[in-house]
Amino acid sequence: MKTFLRLTALVKPYFWWMALAALIGFATTGSGIGLLMTSGYIIAKAALQPPMSALQLGIVGVRFFGLARGALRYAERLLSHDATFRILTKLRLWFYDAIEPLAPARLMHFRSGDLLQRVVDDIQSLENIYTRVLVPPLTALFISALMWFLLGSYSIEASLLILFFHLLAGIGVPLLAMRLSRGVSVGIMKQKTVQQLLSLDLFQGIGELQIYGKLPEHLEAMRTAEADKLRLQRKNALIDGLHESLTGLLMNAAVVAILWALIPKLSTPDMNGISLTIVTLAVMASFEPFLPLPASLKHLEADTHAGERLFEILDAKPETIAPAAPLPFPKDPAIRAENLSFSYPGSPVKTLDSLSFETLPGDHIAIVGPSGAGKSTITALLMRFWNTPEGCLTIGGADIGRFDPEELRRNIALVSQRTYLFAQTIRENLLLARPEATDDELKKALAAAGLARFSSKLDEWTGQHGMKLSGGERQRIAIARMVLQNAPVMILDEATANLDGVTEKEVTETLAALGAGKTMITITHRLKAMDQYDAIVVLDKGKIVEQGSHEKLIQGNGLYRRMWELQHTMEPV
Numbered sequence: 001m002k003t004f005l006r007l008t009a010l011v012k013p014y015f016w017w018m019a020l021a022a023l024i025g026f027a028t029t030g031s032g033i034g035l036l037m038t039s040g041y042i043i044a045k046a047a048l049q050p051p052m053s054a055l056q057l058g059i060v061g062v063r064f065f066g067l068a069r070g071a072l073r074y075a076e077r078l079l080s081h082d083a084t085f086r087i088l089t090k091l092r093l094w095f096y097d098a099i100e101p102l103a104p105a106r107l108m109h110f111r112s113g114d115l116l117q118r119v120v121d122d123i124q125s126l127e128n129i130y131t132r133v134l135v136p137p138l139t140a141l142f143i144s145a146l147m148w149f150l151l152g153s154y155s156i157e158a159s160l161l162i163l164f165f166h167l168l169a170g171i172g173v174p175l176l177a178m179r180l181s182r183g184v185s186v187g188i189m190k191q192k193t194v195q196q197l198l199s200l201d202l203f204q205g206i207g208e209l210q211i212y213g214k215l216p217e218h219l220e221a222m223r224t225a226e227a228d229k230l231r232l233q234r235k236n237a238l239i240d241g242l243h244e245s246l247t248g249l250l251m252n253a254a255v256v257a258i259l260w261a262l263i264p265k266l267s268t269p270d271m272n273g274i275s276l277t278i279v280t281l282a283v284m285a286s287f288e289p290f291l292p293l294p295a296s297l298k299h300l301e302a303d304t305h306a307g308e309r310l311f312e313i314l315d316a317k318p319e320t321i322a323p324a325a326p327l328p329f330p331k332d333p334a335i336r337a338e339n340l341s342f343s344y345p346g347s348p349v350k351t352l353d354s355l356s357f358e359t360l361p362g363d364h365i366a367i368v369g370p371s372g373a374g375k376s377t378i379t380a381l382l383m384r385f386w387n388t389p390e391g392c393l394t395i396g397g398a399d400i401g402r403f404d405p406e407e408l409r410r411n412i413a414l415v416s417q418r419t420y421l422f423a424q425t426i427r428e429n430l431l432l433a434r435p436e437a438t439d440d441e442l443k444k445a446l447a448a449a450g451l452a453r454f455s456s457k458l459d460e461w462t463g464q465h466g467m468k469l470s471g472g473e474r475q476r477i478a479i480a481r482m483v484l485q486n487a488p489v490m491i492l493d494e495a496t497a498n499l500d501g502v503t504e505k506e507v508t509e510t511l512a513a514l515g516a517g518k519t520m521i522t523i524t525h526r527l528k529a530m531d532q533y534d535a536i537v538v539l540d541k542g543k544i545v546e547q548g549s550h551e552k553l554i555q556g557n558g559l560y561r562r563m564w565e566l567q568h569t570m571e572p573v
């Protein structure tokens with residue numbers, strides 16, 4: 001109920017649109033009833049062979065209600081769809097706005113297929129809140145009240161009978177349908193999520209599935225998921241059929257009961273054959289707005305489930321938020337860590353343990369160490385993907401928490417080990433770093449990253465996840481982005497790991513030139529051209545085990561020297 005109320009609060013700004021559409025919906029159904037009544041009137045009256053003039057009123061009524069029903073139906077659809085699409089747009093923007101600060105810390109527990117399902121299908125299903133959940137009961141209520149008064153003007157019994165049958169059709173049948181279909185709509189949604197996850201895994205991991213011979217197993221899982229969904233959909237269709245038949249049955253029962261109540265009144269001045277015909281047809285037509293009610297309850301269950309899934313994400317507090325009065329990024333971005341410790345949520349071990357190091361503005365430092373030592377975690381803290389609960393991390397002397405994360409990310413350019421390329425053109429992938437860049441600037445950035453040959457391919461599609469480019473080319477696109485971003489701090493997290501020796505040397509030189517006068521942190525476990533760094537921090541199992549210049553470290557007898565010797569086996573030190 002709480003979720004439902006929160007969802008309806010979201011569509012509050014469209015209340016008047018919805019109220020107007022509901023009113024027009026009522027007028028449309030009312031016109032349908034009017035059309036049947038006036039048609040019945042003409043037929044019944046004509047059977048008595050009166051003069052043509054006696055039928056005039058009925059003919060005008062048929063024309064009026066016939067035209068009005070079409071025009072009103074059109075207006076109602078127009079209004080309700082317009083309101084629905086506005087609501088959907090609002091919901092999607094609201095969701096994207098809310099989800100952005102959650103990345104990556106709060107989203108890493110969700111699988112991408114699941115998130116996709118929430119963004120696309122769950123939000124889509126919320127459009128039903130208005131069209132299929134809120135409006136149909138209102139229309140049915142109005143029509144029921146109208147019929148109650150209409151029949152009440154002939155007979156109290158008839159008005160009580162219509163009330164009874166409307167209650168059965170409006171509450172009894174939907175409740176029965178809901179009971180029978182409990183969990184079916186939600187089950188279908190869950191199966192769709194499973195299918196989406198399996199499909200994404202199939203598309204992204206088809207190579208691995210083929211190599212390890214797991215493709216048939218995966219396809220079997222997809223078939224099972226499809227069969228489970230079909231089973232639920234079949235059950236759903238059976239219940240739909242059942243409630244439609246029950247509503248039809250109630251309509252016929254209502255007609256019989258009301259005839260039973262009204263036929264004795266035929267001998268009174270209040271009722272004649274014509275009015276009996278009209279009333280009977282009106283009773284039949286009045287059941288039309290009750291047909292969608294069972295579906296309303298089913299949608300209510302599914303929408304509430306979709307709402308819960310959305311709120312589960314939206315209620316998550318972002319890991320990092322901008323302070324009320326954020327500091328501007330400093331002109332001299334010296335970076336200092338003092339007793340910095342950090343553990344990932346749920347992890348019993350300290351990923352970083354009491355780190356202390358410093359980079360002066362314009363310094364180029366290297367952070368080296370074996371895989372899993374915690375090097376990339378330092379980057380994640382500097383980008384404010386995570387908060388720094390223990391110790392301190394400062395930029396330009398100010399605690400990192402005093403900067404707006406967005407401002408930090410604008411001023412710290414990062415080339416990480418995993419470059420994501422969007423399934424767009426090379427131009428669009430580059431413009432991400434500087435949207436206003438000219439083609440000339442893009443070409444210069446490509447050339448600086450060793451991709452001059454791509455200058456004529458700006459409009460070429462990079463493929464899904466950049467699959468049309470080699471690993472090295474993808475990495476160089478990321479370096480071109482860094483060139484375009486031209487930020488005062490640069491972090492290279494294994495940025496050249498995918499490049500061949502010659503290109504690696506070229507790109508490293510380009511990056512060194514680009515980094516002249518800027519603060520640069522290079523994260524690597526490959527010890528190459530280490531004498532170019534002002535300082536080297538050696539990390540092992542989250543602790544700094546050594547730090548200093550290449551000359552100093554190589555003289556020592558620690559991890560750095562061992563790593564160096566391992567990588568340069570034959571070279572004498």
Ligand SMILES: Nc1ncnc2c1ncn2[C@@H]1O[C@H](COP(=O)(O)OP(=O)(O)OP(=O)(O)O)[C@@H](O)[C@H]1O
Pocket residue numbers: 108344345347351369370371372373374375376377378525
């Ligand atoms: N999001 C995360 N949640 C939980 N643990 C994580 C997360 N990211 C990294 N870790 C763990 O933290 C430790 C340090 O990881 P990190 O990526 O910082 O190491 P690294 O030194 O950069 O390694 P590599 O050179 O292989 O990239 C590892 O044990 C890793 O499993």
